[in-house]
Amino acid sequence: MRAVYASDPAKSRGRLVDEGLSTFRSPFQRDRDRIIHSSAFRRLKHKTQVFVEHEGDYFRTRLTHSLEVAQVARTMARALGLDEDLTEAVALAHDLGHPPFGHTGEDALSAAMAPYGGFDHNAQAIRIVTHLERHYADFDGLNLTWETLEGIAKHNGPVAPVPGDGPVAPVPGGGPVAPVPGGGPVADPIPWALAEYCAHHDLELHTHASAEAQVAALADDVAYNHHDLHDGLRAELFSTDELAGLPILDACFAEVDARYPGLNYYRRRHEALRRFFGVLVEDVLAQSTARLAELDPRNVADIRGAGRPVVRFSDALFADLKAIREFLFHRMYRAPSVVEMRAEVTRVVAELFPFFMAHPGELPKQWRKDVEDIAGDETALARIVSDYIAGMTDRFALQTHARVFGSELPGVGGMENL
Structure with missing residues (x-):
């Protein structure tokens, strides 16, 4: 039974580009299906969770993790009387913006993008589903409902200050923003990709998301x-x-x-x-x-x-x-073998970014067309390069680095045979 506080697909705020209703699927079911069929979702198969993708066949990848999250989310949504399809859509999409090599890759890409507005994987997920997936004749992205976009953007909590609350500071890790003691000017806490999208389609970043999105988180x-x-x-x-x-x-x-x-x-x-x-x-x-x-x-x-x-x-x-996460931090995330691989893959991202900035002609054909449209804008070029690298799988990033720099990293030879 649907709870009164559940998101109702019949009352959805709709899509940025109106398409009308599906004959046999609710708007949220349609969102879920589009996410599953997206290129970005398929690439999660070869993106790391903790271990780099080639290190073992049985370790979780972003894809298997997303499927597990979706299963748990549907179970909890049903128990709480929420819309299961919206919950599942947000759960399946929540990691679409992760670059190769998990949080290690994100840290490296964030450092490279620091002069150009930074990099945030939640904001990148919005960029993917609203801009970078280019398959449909009538629009860029997947043209998801407002509710699904909201859930992807802020399932971890508000990412902008409540209007009138004064200056705020970004919380490390991309969580909700908090008031600054004593006030004073601070940097804009909203990731540029979110700010850019919300300038023409307001996702109300200052509020919490629906209960469905909170369940996904x-x-x-x-x-x-x-x-x-x-x-x-x-x-x-x-x-x-x-x-x-x-x-x-x-x-x-x-x-x-x-x-x-x-x-x-x-x-x-x-x-x-x-x-x-x-x-x-x-x-x-x-x-x-x-x-x-x-x-x-x-x-x-x-x-x-x-x-x-x-x-x-x-x-x-x-x-x-x-206490459990503290144990995992020291024994797993900072284990010598993991730290060694983190250093190697950090170098991959850190070297690929300036290479493509200096040689945009080495980007694939469809990306070079975007470069032609920006007329020498360095920030716009950086964001194109960031989009390209963020979309790479672990194996493709390693292969590209080997091709560009003519060497293979220790322990990752033979990737082309996987």
């Missing part, structure tokens, strides 16, 4: 907290016994050991991690149900105007997750 947290533990175990960066001593996981392993004494090593850790997964989902649902009951929203506008998220973890569980 929490589903992302649930998925990566679960699968980073699984991938770290597979990579042998830490042991099962070490996990069994962490908050939440200690109770999960104890329950498995009590029910299945002497269970096989691999089955034991799988059973514990699936219970951990369940604990996170159940906590979000319980906490969100309580917050919704307290707020008593009568429509989706009440969700956007609540001034705080309505979908979230409990404080106690969030504190436990911080």
